[in-house]
Amino acid sequence: MKIYVVTDLEGVAGITQWDPRHKGDTPATAATRAKFAVWLAEEVNAAARGFFAGGATEVIVNDGHGAGNTMDLEVLDRRITLFHGTQRPDYCTGLDETCDALASVGTHAMGGTRYGNLAHTMGRGVRYYELNGTRVGETGYQAFLAGYYGVPYIFCAGDEWAVREMQQLCPGCIGAATKIGTGPLSALTCPPARAREIIEEGARRAMSVIGQVKPLKLDSPVVFREEHDSQLFDEERELPDRRVINSHTQEIEAETILDVMNIKYGHDPDWKPIWRQ
Amino acid sequence: MRMYIMTDLEGVAGVTQWEDRADDGPWNTLRRARLSRLLAGEVNAAIDGLIAAGFDDIIINDGHGAGSTIDYELADPRALYYHGLERPFWLPWLDETCDATGAVGAHSKAGTPSGTLAHTMSESIRRWSFNGIEVGETGLQALIAGYYGVPFVFAAGDVHLCREMEALCPGCVTVPVKFGTSKHSALTVVPERARELIREGAARAGEALDRVEPLTLESPVLFRDERVEPTWDEEAEDEEGVRVINAHVREIEGDDLMDVLIKVYPQYDRNFKPEPWYPGVRE
Numbered sequence: 001m002k003i004y005v006v007t008d009l010e011g012v013a014g015i016t017q018w019d020p021r022h023k024g025d026t027p028a029t030a031a032t033r034a035k036f037a038v039w040l041a042e043e044v045n046a047a048a049r050g051f052f053a054g055g056a057t058e059v060i061v062n063d064g065h066g067a068g069n070t071m072d073l074e075v076l077d078r079r080i081t082l083f084h085g086t087q088r089p090d091y092c093t094g095l096d097e098t099c100d101a102l103a104s105v106g107t108h109a110m111g112g113t114r115y116g117n118l119a120h121t122m123g124r125g126v127r128y129y130e131l132n133g134t135r136v137g138e139t140g141y142q143a144f145l146a147g148y149y150g151v152p153y154i155f156c157a158g159d160e161w162a163v164r165e166m167q168q169l170c171p172g173c174i175g176a177a178t179k180i181g182t183g184p185l186s187a188l189t190c191p192p193a194r195a196r197e198i199i200e201e202g203a204r205r206a207m208s209v210i211g212q213v214k215p216l217k218l219d220s221p222v223v224f225r226e227e228h229d230s231q232l233f234d235e236e237r238e239l240p241d242r243r244v245i246n247s248h249t250q251e252i253e254a255e256t257i258l259d260v261m262n263i264k265y266g267h268d269p270d271w272k273p274i275w276r277q
Numbered sequence: 278m279r280m281y282i283m284t285d286l287e288g289v290a291g292v293t294q295w296e297d298r299a300d301d302g303p304w305n306t307l308r309r310a311r312l313s314r315l316l317a318g319e320v321n322a323a324i325d326g327l328i329a330a331g332f333d334d335i336i337i338n339d340g341h342g343a344g345s346t347i348d349y350e351l352a353d354p355r356a357l358y359y360h361g362l363e364r365p366f367w368l369p370w371l372d373e374t375c376d377a378t379g380a381v382g383a384h385s386k387a388g389t390p391s392g393t394l395a396h397t398m399s400e401s402i403r404r405w406s407f408n409g410i411e412v413g414e415t416g417l418q419a420l421i422a423g424y425y426g427v428p429f430v431f432a433a434g435d436v437h438l439c440r441e442m443e444a445l446c447p448g449c450v451t452v453p454v455k456f457g458t459s460k461h462s463a464l465t466v467v468p469e470r471a472r473e474l475i476r477e478g479a480a481r482a483g484e485a486l487d488r489v490e491p492l493t494l495e496s497p498v499l500f501r502d503e504r505v506e507p508t509w510d511e512e513a514e515d516e517e518g519v520r521v522i523n524a525h526v527r528e529i530e531g532d533d534l535m536d537v538l539i540k541v542y543p544q545y546d547r548n549f550k551p552e553p554w555y556p557g558v559r560e
Contacts, residue, residue: 186361
């Protein structure tokens with residue numbers, strides 16, 4: 001049983017502020033970042049312990065927070081394989097039909113979620129993402145991508161609002177709610193030590209819903225719609241595969257969600273990891 | 278039994294200087310990390326004592342201005358912690374579901390002679406009173422708790438704050454961990470001793486439940502807001518319920534405490550009533 005885990009930073013218990021990596025390299029930001037790196041890694045370790053206890057034989061972790069190298073790999077459980085770094089060849093490298101389930105750790109709610117702690121979708125100026133009319137945050141997007149490969153989304157650890165979002169999208173998946181946001185920068189939380197216990201327990205139980213939770217499916221063609229706070233799109237300009245609705249909004253239509261991703265991020269559609277060549 | 282603890286930094290044993298959140302340098306970063314550990318140590322001691330007293334549901338409000346001051350690496354996992362900035366209200370989850378409230382790291386109100394780092398909210402405030410009752414931050418917390426029928430039973434911090442709360446909420450348990458001798462000086466016990474005292478005091482907080490009355494106000498509530506600097510415009514049109522007495526003083530009248538607080542803090546959401554919440558696995 002192979003479990004693919006996408007991580008993010010904003011849903012980690014004990015964190016209510018944005019990653020200070022853009023605030024300059026000072027002793028204060030360094031201390032904060034080093035602390036957050038350990039907290040994230042320990043939540044991932046807790047999830048991995050739960051997955052292995054529940055029957056997993058392989059856990060692949062995608063260090064998904066924007067920095068690309070956020071978690072402290074010196075403390076990472078030795079059984080984990082880690083995918084990390086920037087300028088990646090595709091969106092969720094290694095997530096394919098050989099995986100048995102998708103999970104997420106450090107999960108935050110989608111942009112616009114009332115009271116969601118650090119809620120956002122990709123960039124902070126994104127109003128919403130939609131796939132064939134269904135609103136998705138980052139994790140919902142990943143769940144649809146997994147669904148393309150027939151892989152179910154089984155486990156969400158993070159903000160209560162993210163857990164609710166994912167349980168609505170993927171009925172039957174297990175949540176581990178370690179904090180509840182009360183606004184963009186505030187939350188009621190359990191401290192990291194307790195969060196790890198809850199995550200381990202939740203991950204262990206999530207293994208038993210594999211086979212019960214249905215992979216998310218999208219009819220073809222797939223229409224991806226995005227709306228931004230800023231005027232990003234030029235209504236006068238014709239682009240292949242894109243439809244500008246107005247200066248804030250565009251749609252990408254393609255055969256599959258994978259094609260949508262490749263168009264959106266300019267990834268090479270023919271790229272395959274070495275283990276699939 | 279549910280206990281709501283407000284925390285602050287200035288009343289923690291070992292603290293006589295303001296926290297400097299602007300200085301990003303190495304020494305100040307070390308100092309701030311130490312302040313976080315000192316606060317966490319006192320909070321943990323309080324949790325330990327409160328659990329011994331029979332409180333099994335404890336919310337810690339990480340109330341100091343930085344929004345997230347407690348060192349969460351050290352935080353006792355038996356409590357929940359409210360932290361962060363731009364909050365929808367000052368004391369979320371302090372409501373009728375709580376059995377009692379208390380404070381750790383508390384400092385005395387603005388103008389207290391010899392109170393270490395004495396202030397009320399910010400250094401711009403000279404005096405606050407509600408229906409003639411003078412309060413600092415901890416007194417205001419007791420009033421908000423009283424609004425929900427919840428008694429204030431426990432305070433740890435500067436001795437001057439302890440006396441302040443004993444007068445406001447007779448019968449509450451107090452734990453002085455330092456004796457303020459001026460704004461920036463104090464006679465203090467060392468952190469380890471402070472934690473022993475706080476644990477001991479918190480373990481007795483349950484006994485105070487029967488003898489302390491919730492601190493309540495008669496309606497209407499008249500809030501008097503006196504500032505150090507000339508702040509209020511004497512010529513301005515009167516806002517509903519707000520009366521400028523002179524450039525330093527204004528009065529705000531409302532039906533109850535919450536009416537008044539929303540006028541003082543328009544960014545707060547009066548309708549924000551968080552649901553009871555516990556972390557855990559969700560099926």
